[in-house]
Amino acid sequence: xxxxxxxxxxxxxxxxxxxxxxxxxxxxxxxxxxxxxxxxxxxxxxxxxxxxxxxxxxxxxxxxxxxxxxxxxxxxxxxxxxxxxxxxxxxxxxxxxxxxxxxxxxxxxxxxxxxxxxxxxxxxxxxxxxxxxxxxxxxxxxxxxxxxxxxxxxxxxxxxxxxxxxxxxxxxxxxxxxxxxxxxxxxxxxxxxxxxxxxxxxxxxxxxxxxxxxxxxxxxxxxxxxxxxxxxxxxxxxxxxxxxxxxxxxxxxxxxxxxxxxxxxxxxxxxxxxxxxxxxxxxxxxxxxxxxxxxxxxxxxxxxxxxxxxxxxxxxxxxxxxxxxxxxxxxxxxxxxxxxxxxxxxxxxxxxxxxxxxxxxxxxxx
Amino acid sequence: xxxxxxxxxxxxxxxxxxxxxxxxxxxxxxxxxxxxxxxxxxxxxxxxxxxxxxxxxxxxxxxxxxxxxxxxxxxxxxxxxxxxxxxxxxxxxxxxxxxxxxxxxxxxxxxxxxxxxxxxxxxxxxxxxxxxxxxxxxxxxxxxxxxxxxxxxxxxxxxxxxxxxxxxxxxxxxxxxxxxxxxxxxxxxxxxxxxxxxxxxxxxxxxxxxxxxxxxxxxxxxxxxxxxxxxxxxxxxxxxxxxxxxxxxxxxxxxxxxxxxxxxxxxxxxxxxxxxxxxxxxxxxxxxxxxxxxxxxxxxxxxxxxxxxxxxxxxxxxxxxxxxxxxxxxxxxxxxxxxxxxxxxxxxxxxxxxxxxxxxxxxxxx
Numbered sequence: 107x108x109x110x111x112x113x114x115x116x117x118x119x120x121x122x123x124x125x126x127x128x129x130x131x132x133x134x135x136x137x138x139x140x141x142x143x144x145x146x147x148x149x150x151x152x153x154x155x156x157x158x159x160x161x162x163x164x165x166x167x168x169x170x171x172x173x174x175x176x177x178x179x180x181x182x183x184x185x186x187x188x189x190x191x192x193x194x195x196x197x198x199x200x201x202x203x204x205x206x207x208x209x210x211x212x213x214x215x216x217x218x219x220x221x222x223x224x225x226x227x228x229x230x231x232x233x234x235x236x237x238x239x240x241x242x243x244x245x246x247x248x249x250x251x252x253x254x255x256x257x258x259x260x261x262x263x264x265x266x267x268x269x270x271x272x273x274x275x276x277x278x279x280x281x282x283x284x285x286x287x288x289x290x291x292x293x294x295x296x297x298x299x300x301x302x303x304x305x306x307x308x309x310x311x312x313x314x315x316x317x318x319x320x321x322x323x324x325x326x327x328x329x330x331x332x333x334x335x336x337x338x339x340x341x342x343x344x345x346x347x348x349x350x351x352x353x354x355x356x357x358x359x360x361x362x363x364x365x366x367x368x369x370x371x372x373x374x375x376x377x378x379x380x381x382x383x384x385x386x387x388x389x390x391x392x393x394x395x396x397x398x399x400x401x402x403x404x405x406x407x408x409x410x411x412x413x414x415x416x417x418x419x420x421x422x423x424x425x426x427x428x429x430x431x432x433x434x435x436x437x438x439x440x441x442x443x444x445x446x447x448x449x450x451x452x453x454x455x456x457x458x459x460x461x462x463x464x465x466x467x468x469x470x471x472x
Numbered sequence: 473x474x475x476x477x478x479x480x481x482x483x484x485x486x487x488x489x490x491x492x493x494x495x496x497x498x499x500x501x502x503x504x505x506x507x508x509x510x511x512x513x514x515x516x517x518x519x520x521x522x523x524x525x526x527x528x529x530x531x532x533x534x535x536x537x538x539x540x541x542x543x544x545x546x547x548x549x550x551x552x553x554x555x556x557x558x559x560x561x562x563x564x565x566x567x568x569x570x571x572x573x574x575x576x577x578x579x580x581x582x583x584x585x586x587x588x589x590x591x592x593x594x595x596x597x598x599x600x601x602x603x604x605x606x607x608x609x610x611x612x613x614x615x616x617x618x619x620x621x622x623x624x625x626x627x628x629x630x631x632x633x634x635x636x637x638x639x640x641x642x643x644x645x646x647x648x649x650x651x652x653x654x655x656x657x658x659x660x661x662x663x664x665x666x667x668x669x670x671x672x673x674x675x676x677x678x679x680x681x682x683x684x685x686x687x688x689x690x691x692x693x694x695x696x697x698x699x700x701x702x703x704x705x706x707x708x709x710x711x712x713x714x715x716x717x718x719x720x721x722x723x724x725x726x727x728x729x730x731x732x733x734x735x736x737x738x739x740x741x742x743x744x745x746x747x748x749x750x751x752x753x754x755x756x757x758x759x760x761x762x763x764x765x766x767x768x769x770x771x772x773x774x775x776x777x778x779x780x781x782x783x784x785x786x787x788x789x790x791x792x793x794x795x796x797x798x799x800x801x802x803x804x805x806x807x808x809x810x811x812x813x814x815x816x817x818x819x820x821x822x823x824x825x826x827x828x829x830x831x832x833x834x835x836x837x838x
Contacts, residue, residue, distance in 0.1 A: 193676065230679075258739065270673060273681055307636060307727040310559065313596075315639055315724065342731025346739040358681065359728050361673040362721075365708025366729045370736040373624065373712040378744070381764040391760035398747040398754040 124155045126221050126446045128439055129214035132162035132170075133189040133207040135226025136429045139163070142226060143170040143177075145435025149443070150176045152436075156443055159220050161186050161210040186210040190227050192428060196234035203235055212239045215421040221446025222422035224413075224438050226430050232423065233271050233416065240421040243455050245462025248272045248279045249418030250357070251425060252290055253364055256371075258348040261295050266305075266345065268357035269364045269414055275356035277320035280304065282458070284325045286417040287352035288334035289457040293450045297351055299333060303340035305355035305363070314339065325354070332461055413438035415445070418458070422451050490521045492587050492812045494805055495580035498528035498536075499555040499573040501592025502795045505532055508592060511801025512547070513540040515809070518802075522809055525580045527552050527573040552576040556593050558794060562600035569601055578605045581787040587812025588788035590779075590804050592796050598789065599637050599782065606787040609821050611828025614638045614645045615784030616723070617791060618656055619730055622737075624714040627661050632671075632711065634723035635730045635780055641722035643686035646670065648824070650691045652783040653718035654700035655823040659816040663717055665699060669706030671721035671729070680705065691720070698827055779804035781811070784824070788817050 130146060132139040139162055146158055157180050160167055164185035171177050188206035190199055203209045208227050214220040216239050225232050233249065242249060250268035257264040267287050268275060275283070284302050291300035304322055306314040322339070329336045340350050342363060355363070382392035392399065414425040422445050426438035445451070496512060498505040505528055512524055523546050526533055530551035537543050554572035556565055569575045574593050580586040582605050591598050599615065608615060616634035623630040633653050634641060641649070650668050657666035670688055672680040688705070695702045706716050708729060721729070744765075748758035758765065782789040788811050792804035811817070 256739065258742070273673060305728060307639060307724055342728045342733075343735035343738070345732055346735050355728075358673055359725060362671060362708045362725050363728050363732045366711055366732045367708075367736045369709035369712050370733045371740055372709070373622065374737055374740045376624070377768050381768040385764065387760050388764040391757040391764075394753050394757035394760065398751065398757070402743050402747040 124447075125157055126155060126443050127157045127159060127214075127219060128442050128446065129211045129220035129223040130158055130160045130439070131207045131211035131223065131225035131227055132160050132167055133186075134191065134228060134428075135426070135435075136192070137226075137431060139166055140170055141431050142435050143167070143174065144432035145430070145439060146171075146181070147174040147176050148432050148436035149439040150174075150180055153440070153443065155447075156180070156439070158182065159184060159211075159214045161207040161214070162189075163187065163207075184210055184214070190231045190235075192228050194228055194231055196228075196230040199228075199231040200234050200238055203231065208232060209235055209239070212236055212421075212423065215423065216240055222424060222442035224424045224426055224435070224442050226426040226428055226435065226438075228428075229270055229414075229425055232425055236416055236419055236421075236423045240419040240423070243418050243420060243458050245458050246282060246286075246418035248275060248282070249416055250283050250286060251360075251414040252287060252417050253414045255345055255353070255364075255367065257346045259351065260348075261297070263295065264345065264347075264351055264353060265291050265295070265300075266353040266355065266360055266364065267417065268355065268360050270357045270361035271416065273356070273358040275317075277317050277324055280317070280321035280354055280356070281324040281328060282418070282461075283354045284334070284336075284352070285328065285332050285458060285461045286454060287354060288332055289454045290415065290417060290450070291351050292333070293448055293453055294445065295351065299335055300351040301335045301337045301349070302329070302352045302354060303337045303344065303350035305345075305353050305359060306339040306341065309339045309341060311339075321354075328461065332457075413441040415441070417454065420455070422446060490813075491523055492521060492809050493523045493525060493580075493585060494808050494812065495577045495586035495589040496524055496526045496805070497573045497577035497589065497591035497593055498526050498533055499552075500557065500594060500794075501792070501801075502558070503592075503797060505529070506536055507797050508801050509533070509536040509540065509543075510798035511796070511805060513542050514798050514802035515805040516540075516542045516546055519806070519809065521813075522546070522805070524548065525550060525577075525586055527576040527580075528555075529553065529573075550576055550580070556597045556601075558594050560594055560597055562594075562596040565594075565597040566600050566604055569597065574598060575601055575605070578602055578787075578789065581789065582606055588790060588808035590790045590792055590801070590808050592792045592794055592801065592804075594794075595636055595780075595791055598791055602782055602785055602787075602789045606785040606789070609784050609786060609824050611824050612648060612652075612784035614641060614648070615782055616649050616652060617780040618653060618783050619780045621711055621719070621730075621733065623712045625717065626714075627663070629661065630711065630713075630717055630719060631657050631661070631666075632719040632721065632726055632730065633783065634721065634726050636723045636727035637782065639722070639724040641683075643683050643690055646683070646687035646720055646722070647690040647694060648784070648827075649720045650700070650702075650718070651694065651698050651824060651827045652820060653720060654698055655820045656781065656783060656816070657717050658699070659814055659819055660811065661717070665701055666717040667701045667703045667715070668695070668718045668720060669703045669710065669716040671711075671719050671725060672705040672707065675705045675707060677705075687720075694827065698823075779807040781807070783820065786821070788812060 186207040252267035416423040552573040618633035620629040780791040
């Protein structure tokens with residue numbers, strides 16, 4: 107059963123010429139299927155090579171898709187009556203989730219009909235269902251969610267993982283996160299030899315929890331064979347810095363850091379708007395600086411980097427923010443499209459398999 | 473010995489009229505004693521009621537203080553030849569730190585000569601020495617470092633603790649953090665009934681680590697007697713929000729969140745400067761908006777909220793950023809002055825003592 111899963115999902119997605127099919131869970135986001143279909147339409151308008159399989163209430167989806175000319179003939183609707191809510195516990199969904207749009211969306215990746223799946227739904231349930239249906243890659247103990255973080259690096263982003271797949275991570279898990287994150291950076295950001303750092307409360311050798319010191323030894327030893335550079339411990343302030351490309355941490359800490367960063371950027375944005383609304387002079391200044399401010403806004407807009415990637419499964423699943431609007435959904439779809447087309451999934455699987463065979467500490471992690 | 477310490481340091485600081493004496497460790501910061509003395513001068517210029525006892529290399533301090541007219545006659549120099557470096561381990565400092573400027577600075581609080589101490593030095597060493605010399609308040613298991621966080625609340629700040637005193641915290645520790653944070657919010661921010669939240673990866677009841685669920689029960693039960701409101705789990709995005717005043721977390725997570733928030737604000741600031749430098753038009757706009765932008769910059773400037781407060785000791789110690797410049801040091805000194813003058817230390821001690829006697833879970837924490 108597991109072998110068959112692996113064979114199916116590691117096969118290249120069936121595409122016609124350059125066409126890539128993305129499986130979309132239309133339900134379960136905070137803004138409902140209208141925002142999701144609007145995001146699909148935004149993507150379809152920009153990208154002629156994209157097709158969709160969209161999962162959810164058929165009547166509603168038919169109505170929403172019918173309104174969007176750009177989706178005509180590019181959208182396969184699959185009825186699923188059940189919806190995974192934000193309140194559902196992952197354990198319930200694993201037992202009773204097979205009639206839901208989320209389950210159905212993952213199924214399209216499992217069968218190979220779609221190159222990747224996107225959902226705005228409940229993160230815990232999406233990870234639980236993805237693990238159940240797609241199975242973990244051989245050699246992976248805990249899959250992780252990786253996010254993109256706006257940074258001062260020339261390519262504009264750093265990668266952080268895990269940002270919430272699992273609230274625990276021991277040293278061998280952190281090693282796997284380093285390997286998977288480095289692979290994502292190589293294939294997704296085009297970096298030959300990504301620089302990996304381990305998130306801690308200080309950069310000094312003696313600081314932090316015991317498992318971080320163990321993880322540091324494992325990651326350092328795996329750097330050469332894993333084709334990355336290990337830069338040592340990094341701190342919260344280094345997340346947007348140019349001294350690192352991949353930041354490794356457990357899912358509890360990573361999730362807090364991700365949401366703190368987003369919250370801070372949002373606060374600064376709010377205060378900036380207030381500042382410019384303050385006087386006639388500043389309103390006039392805002393008009394003059396509009397282009398520059400829009401460029402800045404685009405650079406730090408959390409919707410632009412929307413899309414956590416599940417790493418370590420036999421198939422690509424993208425978790426979009428629950429509150430994503432059309433622009434956010436479209437960003438997640440774009441990420442899914444890029445990864446599906448690049449063949450990233452196969453290269454990541456090969457890297458993890460190789461590392462599992464050669465890296466120190468791999469026995470404990472397999 | 474412990475009893476004598478308590479008596480000494482819980483006595484009101486000896487001041488002449490409205491004068492408050494602050495003990496300053498001039499060494500050990502990344503920018504050396506020149507930045508610290510410049511910060512003292514900045515504070516002295518703004519505040520006629522402040523006096524200093526400054527600790528460090530006497531010759532150098534005499535030279536630096538001598539250059540600042542505003543410090544003439546307001547600054548008592550105490551020679552200490554040793555310096556605690558950022559690389560020193562707390563355990564070493566506890567054994568051999570008694571000739572250092574940090575030790576000497578804490579000593580002035582212990583003897584009651586100064587109302588509070590400020591240091592830019594090594595956080596771990598400062599906490600270890602403070603615990604050794606000032607001792608924990610009766611009923612406190614783990615002291616905590618509390619920081620101020622720019623927020624959308626009317627008073628402009630939220631309080632977060634622990635941001636790095638201890639990388640561990642179990643449920644009874646988190647309860648104490650809630651009590652101490654609420655007391656600080658009442659006395660420091662003037663809030664009658666502060667709203668306390670517990671930092672987690674989601675606001676749903678079932679999410680997060682087991683100790684957070686236990687802590688939630690303890691904090692909820694202590695809300696009435698502790699004169700605060702418990703708002704439940706909060707996420708990273710809530711740190712700058714108006715739905716909470718005090719955010720409780722362990723020192724590992726809090727430290728990562730603090731530095732992530734600072735790093736993000738700094739990134740946005742850098743990008744904003746770049747955006748305005750982009751074209752002639754935007755440069756002109758920046759000139760027009762100067763006043764508004766300066767106001768914004770002041771609001772989010774991390775130097776303005778510089779100063780982590782050590783809570784849970786028999787005496788007030790403020791940890792300033794290691795990289796603090798004169799403005800940062802001056803902000804930490806202002807905080808020390810405000811707290812010393814308000815009698816906060818005695819009120820906090822009374823609150824913790826009362827809670828230790830009445831709150832559920834207090835036995836485990838004492």
